[in-house]
Amino acid sequence: MLLFKTDAIVEGIHFPKTTPPEKIGHKALGRCLSDIAAMAGTPTAALVTLALPRDFDPGFVEAIYAGLNALARRHEVAIVGGETTTNPERMLISVSVLGTVAKGKCALRSGALAGDAIFVTGELGGSLSGKHLEFEPRLAEARWLAENFSPHAMMDISDGLAGDLRHLLQASRAGAELLSSAVPISRVVRGRRREETGDGARPQAPPPHTGGYKPPLLAALTDGEDFELLFTVGSQHAVPLLDAWKKHFPKLPLSCIGKVTAGSGMTIRDKHEIRPLTAHGYTHFA
Amino acid sequence: MLLFKTDAIVEGIHFPKTTPPEKIGHKALGRCLSDIAAMAGTPTAALVTLALPRDFDPGFVEAIYAGLNALARRHEVAIVGGETTTNPERMLISVSVLGTVAKGKCALRSGALAGDAIFVTGELGGSLSGKHLEFEPRLAEARWLAENFSPHAMMDISDGLAGDLRHLLQASRAGAELLSSAVPISRVVRGRRREETGDGARPQAPPPHTGGYKPPLLAALTDGEDFELLFTVGSQHAVPLLDAWKKHFPKLPLSCIGKVTAGSGMTIRDKHEIRPLTAHGYTHFA
Numbered sequence: 001m002l003l004f005k006t007d008a009i010v011e012g013i014h015f016p017k018t019t020p021p022e023k024i025g026h027k028a029l030g031r032c033l034s035d036i037a038a039m040a041g042t043p044t045a046a047l048v049t050l051a052l053p054r055d056f057d058p059g060f061v062e063a064i065y066a067g068l069n070a071l072a073r074r075h076e077v078a079i080v081g082g083e084t085t086t087n088p089e090r091m092l093i094s095v096s097v098l099g100t101v102a103k104g105k106c107a108l109r110s111g112a113l114a115g116d117a118i119f120v121t122g123e124l125g126g127s128l129s130g131k132h133l134e135f136e137p138r139l140a141e142a143r144w145l146a147e148n149f150s151p152h153a154m155m156d157i158s159d160g161l162a163g164d165l166r167h168l169l170q171a172s173r174a175g176a177e178l179l180s181s182a183v184p185i186s187r188v189v190r191g192r193r194r195e196e197t198g199d200g201a202r203p204q205a206p207p208p209h210t211g212g213y214k215p216p217l218l219a220a221l222t223d224g225e226d227f228e229l230l231f232t233v234g235s236q237h238a239v240p241l242l243d244a245w246k247k248h249f250p251k252l253p254l255s256c257i258g259k260v261t262a263g264s265g266m267t268i269r270d271k272h273e274i275r276p277l278t279a280h281g282y283t284h285f286a
Numbered sequence: 287m288l289l290f291k292t293d294a295i296v297e298g299i300h301f302p303k304t305t306p307p308e309k310i311g312h313k314a315l316g317r318c319l320s321d322i323a324a325m326a327g328t329p330t331a332a333l334v335t336l337a338l339p340r341d342f343d344p345g346f347v348e349a350i351y352a353g354l355n356a357l358a359r360r361h362e363v364a365i366v367g368g369e370t371t372t373n374p375e376r377m378l379i380s381v382s383v384l385g386t387v388a389k390g391k392c393a394l395r396s397g398a399l400a401g402d403a404i405f406v407t408g409e410l411g412g413s414l415s416g417k418h419l420e421f422e423p424r425l426a427e428a429r430w431l432a433e434n435f436s437p438h439a440m441m442d443i444s445d446g447l448a449g450d451l452r453h454l455l456q457a458s459r460a461g462a463e464l465l466s467s468a469v470p471i472s473r474v475v476r477g478r479r480r481e482e483t484g485d486g487a488r489p490q491a492p493p494p495h496t497g498g499y500k501p502p503l504l505a506a507l508t509d510g511e512d513f514e515l516l517f518t519v520g521s522q523h524a525v526p527l528l529d530a531w532k533k534h535f536p537k538l539p540l541s542c543i544g545k546v547t548a549g550s551g552m553t554i555r556d557k558h559e560i561r562p563l564t565a566h567g568y569t570h571f572a
Contacts, residue, residue: 006333006382008371047292049380085294089375094335096292096382 001106003043003099005035011090015133021060023133025067028093031158033075033137034227038156039108040146041101043077043139049094051087064093075139105146107154107231112172116152116232116260119241121252124161124228125220126188132225141249142229149241154231160224161257163279166266168230178258178277180270185220192216218281221268232260287392289329289385291321297376301419307346309419310379311353317444318383319361319423320513324442325394326432327387329363329425335380337373350379361425391432393440393517398458402438402518402546405527407538410447410514411506412474418511427535428515435527440517446510447543449565452552454516464544464563466556471506478502504567507554518546 009028011017029046036043048068050061061084072079077097121138138156145151153172157164161183169176192213213219233241238256245254258268266277275282295314297303315332322329334354336347347370358365363383398404407424424442431437439458443450447469455462478499499505519527524542531540544554552563561568 002384004331004333004366004382004384006335006368006380008335008337008369008380010337010371010373012374013372045290047290047382049292049294051294051296051378080290082292083294085296086299087296087373087376087378088298090373092337092373092378094292094294094337094380096290096333098288098290098384 001101001103003036003039003041003101004096005032005099006094006096007031007035008092008094010092019133021063022067022070024091024093025064026071027133028095029068029071029077030135030137030227032095032097033071033077033139034135034156034158036097036099037137037139037142037229038154039101039106040142040154041099041106042143043075043097043099045078045080045098046072047096048079048082050082050084051092051094052084053088053091054086075137107142107146107151109153109155109168109171112153112168112174112232112260113234114174114260114262115235117235117238117256118165118176118178118230118232118258118260120157120161120184120228120230120255120257122226122228123184123186123253124157124226125186125216125223127223127225129188131186131188135227137227138229141252144248145229145231148244149233149237151231151233154229157226157228157230158224160222160279161226161230162221162266162277162281163224164230166279169260169264169266172260173264175261175263175265176258177261178266178268180217180268182255182257183217183220184253184255185216189213189216189219221277222281235259287387287389289322289325289327289387290382291318291385292380292382293317293321294378294380296378305419307349308353308356310377311350312357313419314379314381315354315357315363316421316423316513318381319357319363319425320421320442320444322383322385323423323425323428323515324440325387325392326428326440327385327392328429329361329383329385331364331366331384332358333382334365334368336368336370337378337380338370339374339377340372361423393428393432393437395439395441395454395457398439398454398460398518398546399520400460400546400548401521403521403524403542404451404462404464404516404518404544404546406443406447406470406514406516406541406543408512408514409470409472409539410443410512411472411502411509413509413511415474417472417474421513423513424515427538430534431515431517434530435519435523437517437519440515443512443514443516444510446508446565447512447516448507448552448563448567449510450516452565455546455550455552458546459550461547461549461551462544463547464552464554466503466554468541468543469503469506470539470541471502475499475502475505507563508567521545
């Protein structure tokens with residue numbers, strides 16, 4: 001079965017003007033590869049469109065391609081063409097990727113079943129501190145999962161765990177109950193000083209002009225651009241999966257963060273209470 | 287065999303800001319389909335990326351898709367996805383298309399042989415007066431050609447006949463001799479008033495600020511955005527091809543404009559002289 005995905009990144013929106021060009025190239029291709037990983041596919045060929053201001057520096061463009069090519073080589077993707085055009089005010093890079101997946105192995109968002117265990121790879125939150133320009137698409141991991149544990153539903157996390165889990169559950173017509181202590185919070189977020197993280201409980205945007213941060217759990221649930229895998233498997237596979245994962249991918253954490261439920265609600269539970277979870281975070285009951 | 291092409295158009299560069307949105311959509315997809323036609327392929331699926339200013343009008347975007355979908359339906363191309371992102375200063379549309387072609391039928395630029403007859407479909411020049419937003423990709427014509435007359439080399443004309451013939455000849459390591467009276471000059475160019483067309487002989491850019499025009503032949507050779515087919519066939523097929531074409535495509539002119547030669551030069555001949563032809567037009571011998 002053929003997979004066909006496209007994704008564009010824009011200067012000043014998806015990356016700051018000061019981003020090293022290699023990382024721009026990496027991110028442009030990486031986002032498409034993460035989409036292919038989400039379906040347990042194997043990317044084969046890519047086309048790259050660079051839309052550049054008229055006064056672009058050819059060395060800068062070569063460095064974009066260097067970042068892009070390094071990632072492509074690592075995952076055996078052929079950059080088969082593309083074009084350069086003009087976008088006077090800012091750089092825009094659009095990448096299209098072709099991939100393949102065996103018909104029975106393609107993972108969709110829509111297959112989660114009540115009772116499934118919900119997993120995420122890696123650690124979540126704080127991606128804008130650097131990971132969003134350096135993440136490794138979880139291609140090998142996704143294929144291994146499809147081959148060995150047939151996830152009922154899978155996707156990559158680009159909008160944040162809470163928002164993307166909402167997408168997966170809507171497609172599957174199901175709900176979920178998460179355990180707050182099981183959500184893997186990234187080192188970057190955990191390392192932020194306590195006084196910067198607000199009261200650590202109520203959801204809040206960073207205070208304007210102070211550079212303050214969301215509480216760590218909220219950051220992990222909503223920051224986005226994690227490019228990790230979110231998937232569900234039948235609960236009987238949860239423990240064997242965790243055991244086998246440790247052997248195959250010892251460097252990448254895998255976390256069981258909760259379970260799929262009947263109905264359509266999302267909740268998150270900690271020691272003290274169960275709170276409703278929305279795409280934008282959790283709220284206290286009034 | 288799989289074909290995979292991408293093309294982007296940018297507001298203010300490939301179409302004016304005042305272009306009707308249906309025509310923007312038509313052109314965005316049409317350029318990619320013309321690329322597939324150039325290889326005698328059949329397009330199957332397309333992805334569309336719209337990069338839009340933040341204050342875009344949803345009705346305008348729907349109208350872009352209406353133009354795009356009408357063309358897609360006519361050629362049985364499935365729009366299978368895409369995305370919308372932000373490009374604050376101007377609209378940019380990037381389209382990727384997948385297609386197929388039987389291995390032995392794929393036409394490349396590189397197969398022209400000395401002695402081949404050179405053909406173009408349609409009429410050339412003046413596309414910016416309107417055709418560049420309304421052209422019909424020559425998909426059926428190209429497939430019919432590949433099926434019945436196995437062109438040695440083929441491409442679509444996007445940069446102008448002179449420039450694209452140069453590309454084809456370079457890829458084929460050959461030269462060409464054109465006959466100026468055989469070059470099909472578009473009605474738009476022919477309809478321009480004589481006093482607006484300069485002296486009709488020396489190549490010249492439109493006089494600045496006067497709205498004047500190139501001489502008609504130069505316009506047909508260099509205007510670009512014709513999206514017609516340029517191809518070569520063995521000379522023994524020239525007359526049978528012209529006969530069969532008239533029966534199959536009575537509404538679309540087909541012109542034999544010259545022949546492929548050994549060596550690398552391009553010349554154009556009229557009653558009085560043979561002139562060197564470059565990608566930018568012809569010149570008089572000094």
